[in-house]
Amino acid sequence: MLGPVILAASRSDKMRRFVSAAPGTKQVVDRFIAGETVDQVVPVIVDSADKGLEVTLDVVGEDITTPEQATAARDAYLELVGRLKDLGLGERAEMSVKLSMFGQALENGHELALANVRPVVEAAAEIGTTVTLDAEDHTTLDSMFAIHEELRKDFPKTGCVIQAYLFRTEDDARRLAANGSRVRIVKGAYKEPASVAYQDKPEIDKAYVRILKILMDGSGYPMIGSHDPRLIAITQELARRAGRKLDEYEFQMLYGIRSDEHLRLAAEGHRMRVYTAYGTDWYGYFMRRLAEKPANLLFFARSVLTKG
Numbered sequence: 506m507l508g509p510v511i512l513a514a515s516r517s518d519k520m521r522r523f524v525s526a527a528p529g530t531k532q533v534v535d536r537f538i539a540g541e542t543v544d545q546v547v548p549v550i551v552d553s554a555d556k557g558l559e560v561t562l563d564v565v566g567e568d569i570t571t572p573e574q575a576t577a578a579r580d581a582y583l584e585l586v587g588r589l590k591d592l593g594l595g596e597r598a599e600m601s602v603k604l605s606m607f608g609q610a611l612e613n614g615h616e617l618a619l620a621n622v623r624p625v626v627e628a629a630a631e632i633g634t635t636v637t638l639d640a641e642d643h644t645t646l647d648s649m650f651a652i653h654e655e656l657r658k659d660f661p662k663t664g665c666v667i668q669a670y671l672f673r674t675e676d677d678a679r680r681l682a683a684n685g686s687r688v689r690i691v692k693g694a695y696k697e698p699a700s701v702a703y704q705d706k707p708e709i710d711k712a713y714v715r716i717l718k719i720l721m722d723g724s725g726y727p728m729i730g731s732h733d734p735r736l737i738a739i740t741q742e743l744a745r746r747a748g749r750k751l752d753e754y755e756f757q758m759l760y761g762i763r764s765d766e767h768l769r770l771a772a773e774g775h776r777m778r779v780y781t782a783y784g785t786d787w788y789g790y791f792m793r794r795l796a797e798k799p800a801n802l803l804f805f806a807r808s809v810l811t812k813g
Contacts (some may be wrong), residue, residue, distance in 0.1 A: 536761040538565070539783045543588050546783040549760070550589075554597050557771040559778040561637060561757065562589075563601045566786035572617065575608030579621040581784075586628040595633040599664075600625070601780065603639045604649055615648045619655060626660050637664035637687065637728075642695045643671055643702070650677070657686070664728065668693035669713035670702045678716045682723020689728035689757060690716055714739055721747040727754040728778070732763045737770075751775055 539549045546562070553560050564581045582600060589598050607621035608614055626636045638653050640646060653665040664687035667674045671693065681688050692709050693702065703709045713736060720727040721743045729740045737756065744754055755776035758767055771777040 537759065537782065539760055539781050541783065541785050543585055543783075546781065547588060547592070549781060550592065550594065550598055553779055553781070554594055556768060557777075558767055559597045559599075559755070559776060560781045561599045561601045561778055563603075563639070563780065563782040564606070565782045565784040566606050568786065569606055569608055569610065572608055572611060575606070575611065575617060575621050578606040578608075579625060582625040583628055586625065586632060589634065590632045596635070599634045599637065599778075600629060601637045601639050601666075603641055604652060605641055605645065609645060609648060615651070618648070619652050622652065623656065626656050626663055630660050630662075635660070635662040635664065635687070637666065637689060640666040640668050640691070640693075643673075643697055646671075646673075646677075653686075657684075661685075662687060664689060664726075666691060666730075667716065668695075669716055670697065670709045672701060672703070674712070675716055675719065678719040679723075682720050682725045685724045685726075687726045687728065688720055689730050690720060691730040710736070718743055721749060721754070728757050729754065730757045730780070732758050732766070734766075737766075 540546045550560055550562070562585060564578070564585060566578060566581075569575050569578065582602065585600065592598070602622060602625065604618040604622065608617035611617055622636070622638075629636050636656075638649055638656075640649065649665065653663060656663040665681070666689045667677050667681070669690060669692050678688070678690075690713065692713060703712060710733075713731070717727070717729065717736075717740060721740075729736070731737065731740075740754070740756070751774045755778055756770050757778045757780055760779050760781040767777050767779055
């Protein structure tokens with residue numbers, strides 16, 4: 506029941522100021538955010554690679570209000586590509602981007618976001634890696650999918666994300682699976698109305714499994730974004746039934762959550778990619794992590810009370 510309340514708070518400037526000033530916030534933020542700068546996140550990337558893990562890197566920040574901020578976001582990702590090139594990690598380190606960060610919500614936002622993200626995708630391809638377009642709230646998805654389709658004309662490994670709680674997603678999954686896309690499936694972490702999205706967890710879980718089966722039976726590359734042990738087991742069974750080898754799909758989990766499970770799956774031979782966020786504009790990302798799981802909120806509350 507708290508999830509929708511927290512998601513509403515994620516868009517409140519008053520709550521942003523309160524949470525940022527809370528005594529225990531930094532301790533909890535550090536659990537989910539790998540650092541504020543490229544220099545701080547590089548050791549995390551190297552450590553993950555040494556452990557047999559792969560990463561997808563997200564420079565956090567969504568509240569873009571000017572074209573200049575969108576350009577700065579593009580440049581932040583280009584800086585990241587330069588560091589990944591120096592590390593020589595290739596496909597072990599890809600990138601995830603939110604098109605809102607590239608100006609999608611501004612005037613002529615679709616064209617602006619495409620113009621800003623294309624150089625990042627080009628630079629990623631030059632060093633042997635790729636980019637995945639993150640899904641945001643339902644009003645942005647038609648634009649995101651159109652940009653994804655356009656980028657794949659020249660960079661077919663460009664990925665995208667679909668969200669199980671949206672009614673539209675089964676149709677999106679069928680289209681993407683038939684086109685051989687790289688698709689990350691997640692449950693969904695935005696506050697969506699009942700007119701477009703399932704509201705109850707059991708219904709979301711059922712939709713997740715239906716969509717997962719579509720992806721496994723298709724010709725694309727499924728990326729399973731979940732920490733749920735039951736869904737992980739279902740994924741393994743559906744992959745077996747579909748005749749998929751271990752390198753024909755992958756698991757993805759968030760940095761700082763179930764780290765032992767990351768290592769267990771990698772040790773079994775699965776491709777295991779850790780979604781690793783960094784940057785200074787962490788508030789929206791952080792609040793969605795609290796909303797996803799009550800234990801995260803309790804951890805935050807204990808930290809605030811302890812520090813207070």
